[in-house]
Amino acid sequence: MSKFPSLQIHPGRSLGFLILGASLHDVLSRLKAQPHLYPTIDVSFSPTQPLVAPVILNLPANGFRLRFDGPDQRLRLIEILDFGKTQLSYKNIDLVKLPEENSTTADGPSQYGPIFRHVYNRLMGPTFPGEYLSPDKSTGNQNGLYVLSYPGIAFTFPLQHSAWSPDADFVSLLSSTAAAPAKSLAIFNGASWHEARKDLFTRPCPHPRSLALSTKGKEFQPDEIELAVIFGGGVVDLSRRSSSPFRIVLGETTPQDLVAELGPPDAIYRKNDHRLSIHKSRRREPRGSHGSYGASPAKSEDFLDTDYSSAHTTTDDSDVEEDTDQRDDDPSQSTAKCFYNYFHHGFDIFISYPSGPSPQFPNANAPAHLTTTNKAVDRLVATKVILHGNVPGSYPFNRHRRSQWIIDPEISGTGASNLLDSETSFTTLSKELRDVWKGKYGSSHAEKATQNAIVLDRDWGDSPGSSYEVLEGWEDDEQMQKRGSLAHEGSGSGTTQIFGFPGMLFEVLKNDV
Numbered sequence: 273m274s275k276f277p278s279l280q281i282h283p284g285r286s287l288g289f290l291i292l293g294a295s296l297h298d299v300l301s302r303l304k305a306q307p308h309l310y311p312t313i314d315v316s317f318s319p320t321q322p323l324v325a326p327v328i329l330n331l332p333a334n335g336f337r338l339r340f341d342g343p344d345q346r347l348r349l350i351e352i353l354d355f356g357k358t359q360l361s362y363k364n365i366d367l368v369k370l371p372e373e374n375s376t377t378a379d380g381p382s383q384y385g386p387i388f389r390h391v392y393n394r395l396m397g398p399t400f401p402g403e404y405l406s407p408d409k410s411t412g413n414q415n416g417l418y419v420l421s422y423p424g425i426a427f428t429f430p431l432q433h434s435a436w437s438p439d440a441d442f443v444s445l446l447s448s449t450a451a452a453p454a455k456s457l458a459i460f461n462g463a464s465w466h467e468a469r470k471d472l473f474t475r476p477c478p479h480p481r482s483l484a485l486s487t488k489g490k491e492f493q494p495d496e497i498e499l500a501v502i503f504g505g506g507v508v509d510l511s512r513r514s515s516s517p518f519r520i521v522l523g524e525t526t527p528q529d530l531v532a533e534l535g536p537p538d539a540i541y542r543k544n545d546h547r548l549s550i551h552k553s554r555r556r557e558p559r560g561s562h563g564s565y566g567a568s569p570a571k572s573e574d575f576l577d578t579d580y581s582s583a584h585t586t587t588d589d590s591d592v593e594e595d596t597d598q599r600d601d602d603p604s605q606s607t608a609k610c611f612y613n614y615f616h617h618g619f620d621i622f623i624s625y626p627s628g629p630s631p632q633f634p635n636a637n638a639p640a641h642l643t644t645t646n647k648a649v650d651r652l653v654a655t656k657v658i659l660h661g662n663v664p665g666s667y668p669f670n671r672h673r674r675s676q677w678i679i680d681p682e683i684s685g686t687g688a689s690n691l692l693d694s695e696t697s698f699t700t701l702s703k704e705l706r707d708v709w710k711g712k713y714g715s716s717h718a719e720k721a722t723q724n725a726i727v728l729d730r731d732w733g734d735s736p737g738s739s740y741e742v743l744e745g746w747e748d749d750e751q752m753q754k755r756g757s758l759a760h761e762g763s764g765s766g767t768t769q770i771f772g773f774p775g776m777l778f779e780v781l782k783n784d785v
Contacts, residue, residue, distance in 0.1 A: 276370055277309050277334060278359040284424020284461055285479070287350045287360075290338065291486045292461050293477030296327055296345035297662060297673035298616070299338065302483065303329070310334060317664035318342075323695050323785055326473060327664055334358050341473040343695050345662060345674045346481060348473050352457040356384035360457075362395050367457075385453030388420075388429060388446035396422050401442045403466055407433050417455075418446060419465055426465035427454045480513060481673065482616060494535035497617045500659055500677040504684060504775060506630030508657055510534075523626035525654040530612060530621060537612035541620075608652055618675030622656035631774035633684045634712045661694060663785055667766040684708055698771070698780045705773050712774075725769035725780070 279288035335354030462468025506522030
């Protein structure tokens with residue numbers, strides 16, 4: 273029996289369970305759950321622009337590489353770099369016949385690869401002429417590369433540059449001794465590699481982010497969340513892939529509403545750590561006139577109570593701790609409060625008793641359908657929504673799927689030309705929000721307080737336990753050999769700052785995201 277992992281190739285769709293469009297969170301979690309098959313996973317990203325440059329998963333022991341776009345973190349490109357480390361097949365035909373025993377090592381490349389005749393005659397069939405890439409003269413390499421494209425898949429064959437002629441028949445060239453077996457293969461969404469690479473990381477994905485939704489299972493799966501639209505006043509619309517948006521109204525939406533629309537949570541988390549409650553005392557100031565806000569940067573005095581000590585597991589924790597109010601004196605009511613952790617959706621929702629209305633943006637023209645009743649109710653409701661960025665290199669990386677959001681420009685008053693979303697740098701976002709709320713606080717002291725931050729250092733807790741490959745020039749294959757770790761002591765990967773505005777808190781890394 274072969275010791276090699278076996279994966280089927282589906283052009284334009286997948287390599288085994290690795291489906292184009294799948295989220296980084298789903299793919300990485302699935303790979304890490306099978307260490308006997310995928311023993312080494314290197315994560316590459318740009319430390320200065322982690323939400324712009326692609327994120328790369330390199331699996332040297334398996335001979336392939338996965339590229340994800342930065343903003344949405346969806347799988348865009350699957351590359352086979354070594355055909356001798358995974359048994360690959362297409363329509364039950366092996367690309368390369370591998371030996372029974374795996375004698376290759378993860379450190380060195382094997383010499384296996386499909387020849388052109390096998391690809392052209394048995395696997396894929398005829399196709400249009402491909403693209404020839406001349407060798408780099410500075411390296412002294414005498415072989416160019418010929419990229420042969422089919423819809424959703426492309427093979428790269430080394431070809432002696434001396435044999436290349438633009439007038440020559442490519443079938444004859446690649447069938448001759450001047451051509452070597454294919455050295456790599458790419459799976460992508462597009463009619464050809466020449467067309468697909470123009471907008472590889474920005475074109476719409478035909479497949480969902482969730483691997484569970486991509487498979488034809490019999491179990492019901494809740495619809496996928498595409499975008500969270502923040503309107504202020506405790507109103508958040510969750511745009512979905514194929515169904516109508518689901519509106520969360522803080523202080524009104526019940527746990528039953530959440531389960532009916534989002535499915536049951538992946539975990540329910542209760543926490544009894546209130547170490548940040550000391551910060552409440554400095555914010556208990558008299559309110560100004562209606563529409564003005566004191567030093568509290570949030571919707572109520574307890575909004576800042578935040579848990580950063582629970583980020584040691586990946587199954588039962590959340591990054592924000594529940595509030596502590598007068599109800600904590602009643603043990604039955606305190607224990608009823610909890611987080612609904614939706615790891616696959618990319619957010620957590622805090623369930624508690626409502627403590628007050630959430631601030632509206634200072635815009636008198638807010639539509640009537642966005643106003644909330646703010647009635648005092650003696651039942652458990654959603655009171656906070658925590659949207660996770662899943663920033664590579666951050667302490668809680670891959671605990672949640674990345675959640676994209678946008679602050680509605682009409683309601684907030686920022687204007688369509690200054691869209692504030694999950695990819696906006698905090699420097700820009702903070703400046704715009706300060707302008708929106710300028711003069712609306714109870715005092716100048718309260719307004720200046722929004723520029724101050726609470727510094728948190730999660731490195732003081734347990735180590736994240738993961739190493740990351742940090743690359744600035746991710747597209748340069750030679751630089752793939754440069755590796756660094758963010759998990760070592762003093763790296764600063766766990767140090768963040770918390771900034772507050774009425775109704776909102778932002779956790780910001782040192783790279784301004």
